[in-house]
Amino acid sequence: MSSPFSRKRQKRFGAANQPLPAINSSFRKRCLTLLFLPILFSSLVVTVTLGGIRQKGYLQFLELTAYDHLVRLTSHQGLDDRLLIIGINEKDLQKQQQGELSDAVIAKLLRALQQHRPAVIGLDIFRDVPHPPGEEALAQALKAENIIVPTQLPNSESQGVPPPLGIPASRVGFVDLIIDPDNVVRRYFLYGQSPNGQVKAYAFALQIALKYLESRNKKVFKVFPDDLQISSTVFPRLSSTSGGYQLPASEAQGWQVLLKYDSPQVARQISLEQLLTGDFEPNWLENKIILVGYVAPSKKDTFPTPYSAANTTNFEMPGVKIHGLMVSQIIKSVLEDQPSLTSWSNQQEWIWIWGWSWVGGILVWRTNRLVPLLSGVLLAVGGIWSLSLLFYLQGFWIPFVPALLGLALTGASLLAYKVLYRTYHDPLTELPNRRLFLQNLQKFNRVGIDPSHDQVTLFFLDIDGFNKINAALGPEAGDCLLKAIALKLKQLFQDQAFLGRVGGDEFAICLKSAVDNSKIDTIVALIHQELAEIFIWQGTEIRSTASVGIAHGTLGREFQARELLRYADIAMNRAKEAGKDRHDLYLAGMDLEATQRWELEIDLWNALKNQEFRLYYQPIISLKNRKIAGFEALVRWQSSKRGFVSPSAFIPIAEETGLIVELGQWILKEACRQMRTWQQMFPQHQSVIMSVNLSSRQFSQPNLVSQIALTLEQIGLSGEMLKLEITESMMMNDVEAAIELLKRLKALGLRLSIDDFGTGYSSLSYLHRFPIDTLKIDRSFVSRMDLSEDEGKYSQIVRTIIALGHNLELDVIAEGIETSDQVQILQDLECEYGQGYFFAKPLSKEVATELLRQSS
Ligand code: C2E
Ligand code: CA
Ligand code: CA
Numbered sequence: 066m067s068s069p070f071s072r073k074r075q076k077r078f079g080a081a082n083q084p085l086p087a088i089n090s091s092f093r094k095r096c097l098t099l100l101f102l103p104i105l106f107s108s109l110v111v112t113v114t115l116g117g118i119r120q121k122g123y124l125q126f127l128e129l130t131a132y133d134h135l136v137r138l139t140s141h142q143g144l145d146d147r148l149l150i151i152g153i154n155e156k157d158l159q160k161q162q163q164g165e166l167s168d169a170v171i172a173k174l175l176r177a178l179q180q181h182r183p184a185v186i187g188l189d190i191f192r193d194v195p196h197p198p199g200e201e202a203l204a205q206a207l208k209a210e211n212i213i214v215p216t217q218l219p220n221s222e223s224q225g226v227p228p229p230l231g232i233p234a235s236r237v238g239f240v241d242l243i244i245d246p247d248n249v250v251r252r253y254f255l256y257g258q259s260p261n262g263q264v265k266a267y268a269f270a271l272q273i274a275l276k277y278l279e280s281r282n283k284k285v286f287k288v289f290p291d292d293l294q295i296s297s298t299v300f301p302r303l304s305s306t307s308g309g310y311q312l313p314a315s316e317a318q319g320w321q322v323l324l325k326y327d328s329p330q331v332a333r334q335i336s337l338e339q340l341l342t343g344d345f346e347p348n349w350l351e352n353k354i355i356l357v358g359y360v361a362p363s364k365k366d367t368f369p370t371p372y373s374a375a376n377t378t379n380f381e382m383p384g385v386k387i388h389g390l391m392v393s394q395i396i397k398s399v400l401e402d403q404p405s406l407t408s409w410s411n412q413q414e415w416i417w418i419w420g421w422s423w424v425g426g427i428l429v430w431r432t433n434r435l436v437p438l439l440s441g442v443l444l445a446v447g448g449i450w451s452l453s454l455l456f457y458l459q460g461f462w463i464p465f466v467p468a469l470l471g472l473a474l475t476g477a478s479l480l481a482y483k484v485l486y487r488t489y490h491d492p493l494t495e496l497p498n499r500r501l502f503l504q505n506l507q508k509f510n511r512v513g514i515d516p517s518h519d520q521v522t523l524f525f526l527d528i529d530g531f532n533k534i535n536a537a538l539g540p541e542a543g544d545c546l547l548k549a550i551a552l553k554l555k556q557l558f559q560d561q562a563f564l565g566r567v568g569g570d571e572f573a574i575c576l577k578s579a580v581d582n583s584k585i586d587t588i589v590a591l592i593h594q595e596l597a598e599i600f601i602w603q604g605t606e607i608r609s610t611a612s613v614g615i616a617h618g619t620l621g622r623e624f625q626a627r628e629l630l631r632y633a634d635i636a637m638n639r640a641k642e643a644g645k646d647r648h649d650l651y652l653a654g655m656d657l658e659a660t661q662r663w664e665l666e667i668d669l670w671n672a673l674k675n676q677e678f679r680l681y682y683q684p685i686i687s688l689k690n691r692k693i694a695g696f697e698a699l700v701r702w703q704s705s706k707r708g709f710v711s712p713s714a715f716i717p718i719a720e721e722t723g724l725i726v727e728l729g730q731w732i733l734k735e736a737c738r739q740m741r742t743w744q745q746m747f748p749q750h751q752s753v754i755m756s757v758n759l760s761s762r763q764f765s766q767p768n769l770v771s772q773i774a775l776t777l778e779q780i781g782l783s784g785e786m787l788k789l790e791i792t793e794s795m796m797m798n799d800v801e802a803a804i805e806l807l808k809r810l811k812a813l814g815l816r817l818s819i820d821d822f823g824t825g826y827s828s829l830s831y832l833h834r835f836p837i838d839t840l841k842i843d844r845s846f847v848s849r850m851d852l853s854e855d856e857g858k859y860s861q862i863v864r865t866i867i868a869l870g871h872n873l874e875l876d877v878i879a880e881g882i883e884t885s886d887q888v889q890i891l892q893d894l895e896c897e898y899g900q901g902y903f904f905a906k907p908l909s910k911e912v913a914t915e916l917l918r919q920s921s
Contacts, residue, residue: 104430107478108422108471115418115467115474120311127466128309129247133371135457135465136326140372145393147277148332149349150385151178152360153190157337164363166190169199170337174357175206177340181350184280187213187273187392189240189358189385192229207232213272215240218257236276238269242368242384243321246312250324250368250382252303253391256293257319266319270391274399277354277392283399293320298399301407308408308462323406323462324390329372329382331389334360354392358385404460414464421449421468425476429483433492445472491566493544494551499630502565502573506626509563509575519621522585524574525614525633526554526592529645531570534607542602543570546609553595571637573630589613589648610646612637617651635659662718668706669715669724678702678728680735681907684916685756685878685900688892693920695754695788697900698736699907700728720760729763733773737780737787739910744786747917756788756818761795770809777813784814790841791817793825800831811836818878823866833873840870844881847901851886860890867894 118124151174158164171190178186192203192214207214207229214232218239219225228237243252257266267275275295278284283296293300303310305317335345359366360383367381374380397403409417424445432438446469453465489501497505509521528550535543547570554564554572567573580588592613600607614637618629636651638659643649672678682696702710719725740755747753763769777784789810796803807817818839823846842863849859863879870877879891882901891899908916 103479103482104423104426104475107482108419108426108475111422111471111474111478112415112419115470116415119467122311124466124470125309125311126247128464129245129249129251130374131453131465132251132309132462133249133374135454135462136371137375138454139458140326141328142330143328144330145328145332145389145397146349146353147396148354148356148389148393149183150332150334150360150389151337151340151355151357152334152383152385153337153358153364155361155363158359158361158363160338165196167199168192168196168203172199172202172206174337174340175203175209175212178350178355178357179206179209181347182352183211183350183355184352185211185213185273185276185354187238187269187354187356187388189215189269189356189388191215191217191226193227204229204231210236211276212236213238213269213276215269217241218266236272238267238272240269240384240388242387243316244368248369249373250370250387252321253324253387255300255320255322255391256288258288268391270388270395273354273356273388273392274395277396278399281400288320293322295395295399298402298405300395300398300405306411309464309466323408324387325394325406326371326390329370331386331393332356334386354396356385356389356392358383358388360385406460406462408462409464414467418464418467418471421445422471422475425472425474426479429476429479442472442476494548494566496551496555496572497563497565499565499567499573502563502567502575503626503630505563505565506575506629507624509577510620510624510626519619520579521618521620521624521629522576522580523616523618523629523633524576524588524592525567525616525630525637526572526574526611527568527613527637527641528570528596529610529612529641531609534609538602538605538607542605542607545602546600546607549600550596550609553598554592557591557595567630571634573633585615585650589615593646612640612645613648614638614640615648615650632656665715665718666722666724668704669702669719669722672702672704673724673728673731675705677704678731679909680732680739681909682739682913683900683907684905684913685898686904688888688896688899693750693753693917694898695756696913697756697790697907698732698739698758700732701907716760720762723762725760725762726766729760730772730776733757734776734780737776737782740786741780741782743914743917744782746914750917750920753917754786754788754816756790758790758820759795761792764791764795764806770806770813773810773815774813785816788816788818788839790820792820793822796831796835797825797828800834804831804834804836807836823862829869832869837875839876839878840866841878841880842866842896844901847879847881847887847891848883850890851884863891863896864894867896871895 115124153166158166161167161170171188171192175186175188186209192207206212213236214228215226216228216237216239217223217226218241220241239254239257241254242250243254245251253268253270255268255271258264275284275286278295285294285296287294290302292302300320300322303317303321303323305312305314308323310317333349335349339345362381366384368384368387369380370382370387372380372382394405398405408414425442428438428441428445432441449465449468449472453463453468456463489498489504490496491498506521506523528546531543531546534546547566551564551566551572554574558564558574558576561578562574562576564575565573576588592611596609596611600609614633614635616629616632616636618624618632632651632655635655635658636649639655640647640649679701681699681701683699684693685695685697686692687694700712700716702712702715704710716725719728736755736757743750743753766772773787777787791807796807810817816838817836818841819835819837820841821843822840824843846859846862846866850863852859867877876897878898878900879887879896880900882888882891882899882903884903887901888899888903905916
């Protein structure tokens with residue numbers, strides 16, 4: 066896992082402002098430990114476990130199988146032409162009585178060989194008892210100095226087979242072959258001696274090789290505890306745990322070496338018949354090593370070898386060939402310095418296995434995607450195999466299977482750990498996620514670092530306008546900002562608090578010690594100050610602020626981490642509503658408020674579905690002739706559950722949740738429909754028009770104009786009959802876009818009015834550019850006009866607004882008229898229209914209809 070706190074990013078964060086403090090070293094150590102410890106731990110556990118399993122011998126079969134693969138992979142078809150094998154086959158035997166070679170035949174065979182002056186003859190045929198006829202002739206033939214004869218050592222199961230009488234010990238070699246637990250011959254028993262060193266036993270192949278090397282002055286043979294030495298060549302002694310072996314100690318007796326099966330053919334081979342009929346070339350024999358033995362399967366002198374698993378026929382090798390292989394191997398080592406086969410020391414093996422465990426661990430820990438992970442694993446497996454092959458060619462049998470298992474098992478355990486880690490940590494910031502944070506918080510309650518305090522303080526931090534950053538600069542920018550903020554928080558609090566990323570752009574901070582309120586203000590100020598630093602993303606400056614909610618909890622048995630986090634969240638939401646970039650403290654009861662609000666939201670959606678909304682119409686009166694000039698449509702909610710709910714209670718919530726868009730459409734349609742009905746009922750009231758309030762959400766709907774056009778068309782109402790009431794603040798966000806939109810609305814023939822005029826912060830310099838028809842003076846000015854408050858300040862304001870409206874050739878409506886005095890003042894100021902309880906409250910459509918009828 067790469068640390069998100071790369072140097073590059075840090076620099077960027079601090080670039081425009083003061084630089085970030087250098088990353089605290091203990092913090093960096095923690096990051097490193099985070100990576101290092103799990104791998105160290107699991108690789109050690111895996112290696113030690115593998116050691117145990119291996120020692121029990123459970124891996125031996127697999128390791129031997131892998132070894133055989135290596136053998137087959139590296140073998141070739143070459144022959145050692147220093148050797149010739151006289152293989153006595155079925156046909157040769159059939160020519161003899163009872164399928165047994167008589168002494169005469171062997172004597173004849175030896176004479177035939179000796180004619181060509183071979184260097185050594187190894188006779189792999191037992192002659193411990195006479196096989197008449199030809200006893201005399203054989204005894205004569207066996208006197209030749211270059212003949213080695215076989216014997217079999219006595220053991221617990223048999224008496225052994227003695228050599229023919231009268232042959233000196235230097236020409237006798239034992240032919241006992243060692244068979245592995247899976248019946249395969251992989252080792253060769255070269256030499257043995259009694260504990261006191263008085264009785265010495267040389268293997269058949271060793272005697273032949275020594276005899277051959279004698280003529281080349283390479284005969285010096287020495288025995289050491291851990292190896293044999295011929296001339297200057299060392300033959301390492303096999304132990305019971307060499308390579309993949311896990312043998313009982315008794316199995317590893319004597320000086321054994323690994324057989325090097327480099328060619329399945331071993332040497333040229335002719336039959337007895339070929340020899341006796343002269344069907345060979347003389348130089349095959351001259352000065353060569355001749356091995357004579359049975360190759361006929363009926364003699365049952367054949368054994369499985371590493372080649373066997375891949376062969377379908379002839380899958381066993383005759384004993385004489387195996388001896389030949391060993392002879393060839395000794396000679397090659399001594400004369401050509403070819404490495405003999407050995408294994409690593411135990412330490413080397415464990416370092417190798419542990420090393421691959423690390424590779425598996427690092428691979429899994431650092432790779433997050435499947436394809437690179439799989440490629441990495443394949444590469445590693447390939448690496449183990451190639452190295453095993455390479456080392457085998459250099460004469461080392463190294464642990465392939467344990468290394469593979471080390472890689473796989475450490476990888477798997479790291480994967481499991483990673484999955485577990487991921488379920489509790491946020492991958493982006495490496496902070497505990499909500500789940501772990503809550504657990505930590507709950508645990509903190511139990512442990513409570515500072516026993517003298519029972520209070521815990523929780524900060525809930527939410528980045529303001531994070532979605533906007535994501536939308537404008539892309540999610541990478543957002544990610545980077547989150548990482549940077551997480552880092553800043555970590556550095557700010559270090560060991561004094563524990564943190565968590567508890568939501569998309571939400572962080573929670575729990576102080577480990579109790580603090581008083583003045584300290585809290587300092588901490589919040591610090592947070593705001595840290596976040597206020599400019600963050601540069603690809604050349605764009607990002608200024609982030611956050612809203613912070615704070616909640617105190619009392620530690621103890623009743624403590625609920627989840628609850629406390631929710632309280633802090635509620636406080637944060639209040640801070641956000643109050644205008645962002647500030648903090649708020651949770652006080653008892655706020656949760657109830659939040660719940661109630663939430664319930665209200667749900668009820669609002671249902672109200673729309675269940676048609677619980679009604680429109681009321683408040684008349685707008687011409688102050689000149691007291692006639693009805695129009696109506697303002699005002700929405701009412703008659704809730705089945707809550708009774709009557711005032712629009713000022715639900716309109717802001719509908720606005721926030723977006724419900725207003727749908728509700729607004731319904732209001733517009735309903736008002737237009739009513740207007741159309743009245744038009745048809747009362748043709749005499751042609752100048753009466755309908756005012757509809759527009760919310761800011763609706764105002765920023767991209768399809769507002771087309772929707773109004775469609776509604777007008779569907780209902781058959783002309784645009785002049787409809788007036789939209791817009792507040793100043795809606796237009797001030799983007800003045801040019803607002804003017805553009807207003808122009809398009811005007812193009813539909815609509816009339817436009819600025820509602821609550823005087824309360825917003827409109828710049829008067831723009832006012833003349835807005836294509837509007839009417840100013841609506843806010844109720845707060847009108848209602849206080851006739852009071853002597855502030856020496857008639859309010860009537861002055863009203864006077865000014867009316868004058869301003871007239872200067873800009875706009876009509877003026879005064880809303881909230883409640884007294885006849887107010888009417889009088891407004892009339893004196895030549896205000897065109899009035900609206901208020903003095904004339905009428907908002908009326909149901911039936912009452913409003915009746916009013917229209919009467920006024921005609
Ligand atoms: P507003 O647009 O300023 O609406 C005028 C409010 O003043 C109405 O309150 C009306 O009943 C009240 N009013 C009228 N004459 C008098 C008076 O003489 N004395 C007093 N004390 N009040 C008077 P209402 O209907 O409670 O509406 C409150 C606000 O809710 C409205 O203020 C408007 O902002 C919003 N609203 C109401 N209906 C709708 C609607 O259909 N759509 C939208 N977007 N907003 C609406
Ligand atoms: Ca209004
Ligand atoms: Ca108003």
